[in-house]
Amino acid sequence: MTDRVPGFDTLAIHAGAAPDPTTGARITPIYQTTAFVFDDVKHASDLFALKAFGNIYTRIMNPTQGVLEAKVAALEGGTAALAAASGHAAQMLVFHALMQPGDEFVAARQLYGGSINQFNHSFKSFGWHVVWADAEDVNSFEKALSPKTKAIFIESIANPGGRITDIAAVAKIAKAAGVPLIVDNTLATPYLCKPIEHGANIVVHSLTKFMGGHGNSMGGAIVDGGNFDWSKSGNYPLLSEPNESYHGMKFHETFGGIAFAIACRVLGLRDLGPSISPQNAFYILTGMETLGLRMQRHCDNAQKVAEWLSQNPKVAWVNYAGLPNNDHHALQKKYSPRGAGAVFTFGLKGGYEAGVKVVSGVKLFSHLANVGDTRSLIIHPASTTHSQLTPDQLKKAGAGPDVVRLSVGIEDVEDLIADLDQAIG
């Protein structure tokens, strides 16, 4: 008899979440505590020295957070995951484990505007230098490599342009260069796309978006693919060399396939501190149980809204990879076959003013700076999420002045279309 391999929706509900060992509580409890008692001095020192599994302090780990991490890891097909206060925090922890001052990483310029800011400005003050490549031209990643390159960073479905990245092609370049490929899978979620299956080594998430799905909690995650040899090149000393703060322990030697997730936790979270609150971990866990149902509905609704918009005489263009005439339709069929996600952009023939009119006229869509909520959202990136970018950067990020971005929710799609219809006028 062979053990059954559970399907995606079964994992979304059950992975990591067995009944509580002490109370039998079926739903994962909210362990709203800062610290955890030790058996004795020996147990305490073993925990601090990573010689035993166990909880010490919620800045580093917490049982509610642990269930969330195990669930994210299982859904992505990774070896382990680490949750953090936000997607931005997760990215900071990833690069903290990889980079030394003076190092470079290559990133697609088609990214969430917040990531572009983080990479261009805050990371620069740490001495971590981003080199931009073009997700539309896979060869540009190869050209951007240098001996100082420590990683390549892309989004699976890019925000806000809705572009689909050729993950396997970029993974091939990363592998040949001996650097890990990091994929932000926030907009796709593992229901639509599992980047590790396509060669990614690290996956990052803003759990705030579709993973939690209800717009109520901030959270981020790092997933360790367990498929990168951190000791081979000597370029990742935090992982391969003896660590002074842990009595000379070598993380890769000791933790093998989960070494990266462990290093982000016991070095990054320990010293930088952006931990997720147990309460937020709980809300996100509850949301994730319905991830498959929600994502399919999000995608089905987005497809219908995009089709309707593309037939509307006042609409200049619709950039949704689910439309057959879209440049990214073939990549969508390969990487995200169950749907093209629910975040996409369109422009009106009236340009900037007409875009502003729609954003101002909607009654059901909410005008705010988030994506991946159950309710439908709308924003004008040029004046909000991407407002710190230059006109050239706006264009390159797919956020030009006429661009309106939708995050299509799971309401009745007829109501969404009616709302856009009255707002477009």
Add this chain to the structure above:
Amino acid sequence: MNHDTYEASYILGILHDVKTIAMVGASSNEVRPSFLVMKYLMSKGYEVLPVNPGLAGQTLLGQPVFASLKDVPKPIDMVDIFRNSEAAAAIVDEALTLNPKPSVIWMQITVRNDAAAALAEAQGLRVVMNLCPKIEYGKASGEWAWVGGNSGIISSRKQHSHESGRVQSLGLGVKPFR
């Protein structure tokens, strides 16, 4: 059997059945994996008998160290090999000369010797390669999720506190029905 992957129930059966483990290649260096695995298995109630010719006659975590498997003065249920794949062959050969024979040969992560495995299986032993009993115990008990680990196991059964009664220690729970 195919040693590329193992059923969770096969591994759990082994972790339930064995009580006495001879660890070949146990280290006295407190940050080496073999030391950490020995310490963890002892905390879960296994009797671990370290084997390392370089440390023979000394004690490790309170246990006497033996020069070879032959020198271990009691029956061994499982031989856990912390040596390279090539060296595993001679260790398995030696294990098969013991009386009584161990019932399990376990080779650690990166250690795999298919010829040696076939010899042991031909004599009725169960073999596990390229895995770590500490990790597999952690996955089966649920402790693995405390570090965000993906155990590959789901269950609607309550996790079990370890019989030692220590805080933050889970046990394997009931033996799976086979």
